[in-house]
Amino acid sequence: MSLESLFKGSPNLPNIPKVVQELIKQFNDPHSNVDEISKKIQMDQVLSAKIMRLANSARYGAGRKIASIDSAVVMLGIDTLKTLVVASGITGAFQDIPGFDKKQFWRDSFMIASISKLIAKHTDSDPETAFTIGMMRNIGELLIHIYHEESAVK
Known part of the structure; x- marks a missing residue:
């Protein structure tokens, strides 16, 4: 299989949700603030639930109950949020693939x-x-399974 044939299907690659794309832009914008980020997160129920679950986990919750996205954003910090948002956007973009252990x-x-x-x-x-690059490291394997399943090693 040539690289050209692999990437012929690239216009049909799964898309990262728009809210995730917008949040990544906000994280990289030095003029962005916590209120804007919180409002954007609240637009996505699944992302909001993941953030609340993490904020209330044993690692971050420290025995107190975090009840709002605003509080969770402040407590977790931008670096942790960025990691969670990128990971959530990437993993959520790809559907199940027959014969592939997602x-x-x-x-x-x-x-x-x-x-x-x-x-x-x-x-x-x-x-x-570095985290984002690590997440993307095996993306070629995933593309092969999506677009050229017959060529994928099973």
Whole structure:
């Protein structure tokens, strides 16, 4: 299979939800503020639920109950939110693929992304960028399974 044939289907690639795209822009905008980010998050019920679940987890909740997106955004911080939003947008964009272990694929991707982020913290690299790159590392494998399933190694 040639790269050309693989990318012929690229106009049909799954799209990252618009709210996720807008949030990523806001995270990178130095003039953006917590209120704008909170309002944008509230536009997506699934993303809101994930953020509330994380904010109230044992790792972040510290015994107190976070009841609003505004409070969750402040408590989690921009770096953590950015990681969650990017991960949620990427994983949610792809549907189930016959013969492909999507759960294992994302588990491996998150592991590599987390390791990349950890390594970046000990260098001059941006940890959130490293996380995103780690998440995207195996995307070619996913494209092969989506558009050329017959060529995919099973």
